[in-house]
Amino acid sequence: MQQGALADDQATPMPRPDGAYANYALGAPYDEMFARDGTVREHYAALAERLATLPPEELYRRQQACELSFLHQGITFTVYSDAQATERIIPTDLLPRIVTAAEWARIERGLKQRIGALNLFLRDVYGDARVLRDGIVPRSMIYGSRHYRREMRELSVPHGAYVNVCGSDLVRNEAGDFVVLEDNLRVPSGVSYMLANRDVVRRAFPAVFRRMGVRAIEHYPRELLTTLRSLAPFHEDVSIAVLTPGVFNSAYFEHAFLARQMGVELVEGRDLLVNDNVVYTRTTSGLKRIDVIYRRIDDDFIDPLIFREDSSLGVPGLFNAYRAGNVMIANALGTGIADDKALYAYVPRLIRYYLAEEPVLNNVETFLCREEKSLSHVLANLDTLVVKAVGESGGYGMLVGPHASRAERDEFAQKIRADPENYIAQPTIQLSTAPTFVDGVVEPRHVDLRPFILQGEETVIVPGALTRVALKRGSLVVNSSQGGGSKDTWVLAG
Amino acid sequence: MLSRVAESLYWMSRYVERAEHTTRLIAVKLESMIEQTHEESHASWRRVVAALSAEKHAKDAAISYDFTNILTFERANPSALLLSLRNARDNARQVREQLSTEVWEHLNRLYLRLQPITIDAIWVHHPARLFREILEDMHALEGVTNSTLSHGEGWYFLELGRHIERAQLIGRMLDAHFGATQAAAPKYFDWLVLLKFCTAFEPYCKAHTAALKPDTIAEFLLFDAEFPHSLRFSVDRVCDALTRVAPGAAPARRAAVERLAGRLKAAVDFGQIDELMGGGLAPYLAEITHQCEQIHTSLYASYIVYGAETVL
Structure with a gap:
């Protein structure tokens, strides 16, 4: 077989009957498009139907068109990493969320x-x-x-x-x-x-x-x-x-x-x-x-x-x-x-x-360490909770319980006990x-x-x-x- | 209109004009090279460099590749095409909401198109083609600027920037061809190229036939009232635009800049080519450039950077 023909075959695979999401792995507790049994949720049906008829390279082309449109409109943010500031677009995904x-x-x-x-x-x-x-x-x-x-x-x-x-x-x-x-x-x-x-x-x-x-x-x-x-x-x-x-x-x-x-x-x-x-x-x-x-x-x-x-x-x-x-x-x-x-x-x-x-929309469950009852709950369940320092942001002063070692958790527990008002805890959110x-x-x-x-x-x-x-x-x-x-x-x- | 916005529009337009001028000079120069000997071509490049005020950065340039690179891409050269486009775009970004989508996108695309290109990438095949294409894009930009923006105060600040810049560029161009500092005296072909540098070849021929005489060419480029790249045309546009900007400004605030523009108009309206050609052209051009700079300074003082105490 000629090498050129081989390369062409690889570049444009035939679209499979199950369309673009053949390898779509359902792992999270809730997916917006697919129910747990793998069926398409009703409000996504029209989009799913359309996607099934579009080969991946057509999706790719439309994605490129979107990105180009953003670049031309100047919808960019500037990254000052080196002497020359580079402009990037914030990537927009083609598939709408419904x-x-x-x-x-x-x-x-x-x-x-x-x-x-x-x-x-x-x-x-x-x-x-x-x-x-x-x-x-x-x-x-x-x-x-x-x-x-x-x-x-x-x-x-x-x-x-x-x-x-x-x-x-x-x-x-x-x-x-x-x-x-x-x-x-x-x-x-x-x-x-x-x-x-x-x-x-x-x-x-x-x-x-x-x-x-x-x-x-x-x-x-x-x-x-x-x-x-x-x-x-x-x-x-x-x-x-x-x-x-x-x-x-x-x-x-x-x-x-x-x-x-x-x-x-x-x-x-x-x-x-x-x-x-x-x-x-x-x-x-x-x-x-x-x-x-x-x-x-x-x-x-x-x-x-x-x-x-x-x-x-x-x-x-x-x-x-x-x-x-x-x-x-x-x-x-x-x-x-x-x-x-x-x-x-x-x-x-x-x-x-x-x-x-009563609140229509709930909060993510949050434990205030300043409250005695919550404090003891937090200290007893450090291995499943995310603890955040109130005054900090951007991931500083934070303990991700499930990913922390025993020593890290013990050390953090000391900090919480010393200044409970400064800490809140939440279950890990999926x-x-x-x-x-x-x-x-x-x-x-x-x-x-x-x-x-x-x-x-x-x-x-x-x-x-x-x-x-x-x-x-x-x-x-x-x-x-x-x-x-x-x-x-x-x-x-x- | 915000003073800062007027300032950005004015500079955006000056840089666009400078970029267009640079592009046209390089395109015409590269296209005319094949008709010239090496010496003629070099002398011609030197005039282009002088017309673009890039002598300092191009002093070691020997071949067309060097000249093109320095005039287009050289970061250290403040009049390089890429820098003019970037400055135009930076100013446009500051006043994005004042421009139409078409104007912004044309300018943005123009910059994004040239920005990744290197001299080596274009030098292999017909380098003039890129500059011709950019020139077409610049004409399209001018077209959408005229047809998609309201011709209100902002548009007249664009006019001011364009024509103050153009008047000075014409002055330098004529100086490079008629001035005492030129490297070698221009020949017939050089006069033809000069007209093409100014997009003037066809209009000139219509007015004066293809008999190219230096005096008539100078007169055409300085004093023709209808040709859009003549000094006189630009000065008229400046005077007109000055009456349209800052509609609410008190007469006292307008007086200084309008008087300067009127003086420049008189110098152009009553200029006589036969008086100038006997050695008076260089000082005349220097005076015109000086007066353009005065108008610029006065424009700033009246409308852009005035103190609050002068109006309260």
Whole structure:
């Protein structure tokens, strides 16, 4: 046989009758597409049918088209590894993640309830502090938090909405129910990827998309604009700006995208100045007043006169203008006290306390070591739990019980006993898997779900989400900085 | 419009103009080489280098390969094509939301296309082809810039950048061909190439026939009112654009820059080629360049970096 012919045969194998997922290994407790007996779940049927008719090389071609489209649009983040900064796209997986109408209805109800309670909590903490007097949340947890902003005391915010844009991370537990893993209440990002993914994936599967009745998400920018407008005390001719740290920020694309889609100005700190407690932008025609700022800069950097004085990203005098009521800032400052790891455990209690309702969406079960009963449970079960230090993030100060040695566990137990208030523990969470197109084959990969909730005068959730996916086999880490990608999320109409 | 945005649009446009000019010079030079002896070709390359202000970086260049590499890819050369494109794109990125998707994607694609290419990869077969293709892409970019952006204030800042840059590039180009510093006196073929460098060959022939006379060529490139790569055309565009930017600015803030532009327009409107050709061309071109720089500085002071105390 000639060598050339052999090579050709290898390059284009015949598609097998069972299509692209012949070797799809079901290992996780819950897979989004396949039930435990290997049958395709009903809401994935139309997609599965279409996939069965597409040879892998066609899928590959469509995947390439998606990636090229992202590169051309400049939807990239910059990696500063060597002298030459390289631009990378955040990988988008071709195969959408599908959520049924019933599942979505519950998510929507649960998240509205949750953001409602969290905003009531923030108003309370920066106001009468009833929740502390009633002993629902310990005082030390609030006043000891580095996200607590004394400067926000007694300051009223429009509609009591401290958090105007929230991105909550949901995962499925082993029973297949969505639970909340964490809330992002400061400057959550990712919504531009939700919209950009839709744009390219819809083009890859136009017929299936139409047939399945996927709900639209394109109105997100308009809803965001409405939310921001509702914060201004007067409703005509409100001047709004998106405040970005600048072009070197990894989420810059999103800031520019949202500003463009809303039709408002994208500004950097150096474009703004404060005179007599009024905020202006410097324009070619002179100074122009700004009424509402959607800021994508952390609290610490927003005003060097009040917070970090070494910040060059912020605007000197901005906070005083805010206190004077001359400008609205979304999200409000100091919302970070409501999304740290320890407070998370209290959210179900806050929902009961403020709303007198049972939580629609549960938390991942969390043990607070500051509570005696939990402490003894944690110490007795260190080999099955993940223990996290409250003040740390990014995997620091953490013990993964099942993977730790006896000596490591004993050492960690000492630390917990010495400072129980600083630790929480959770069972190891198995994320659900969804079919993902990796290196020419469809394989299961772990996913989470981040919907975006808006609260101003109204509370609105656009029926869609960012699905983040861990592209490494078996990995549970979905962060884009650590090999994560994303998927388009299709919420079905009914 | 935000001052910072106006600044980025202005620079994006200057760099795009510089990139287009560089691309065209290299394409025409590579295509015309086959008609020239080695000495003629070298003298011609020297004029291209002078027109692009790259003398310092190209002083050791000996063959076309060197010149092309330095003018296109050399990182140390601030006027290299790749750097101009990168600077244009960096400025565009800063004001991504002000541009149309078409403009951004054309520019982004243009940069991404050239960025991975090396001189050795293009040198094997017909290197001029790449530059012709890039030139076509640049024309497409100009097309979508005109047809997909609103012709409002931002567009006029693009116009300002384009034509202030173009006026200076024409000045340097003429200086390299008529100035005292030239290495060897141009011949007939060199005048033809000069016209092609400026996309002027066909328009010139229509106006003055194919009889190529240096004085007429200089007059055409300096003073023709209708040809879009003449100095006069660019100066007119600058004057027009200045009346359209910063619509809300007080007359006092506009006065300085508009006066400078008016002075430049007078210098061009009343320029006489026969007065200049007797040795007055070099100082005239130097004066034009100087006035363009003054307009640039004044534009900044009026609209981009003014202090808050001047307007409150």
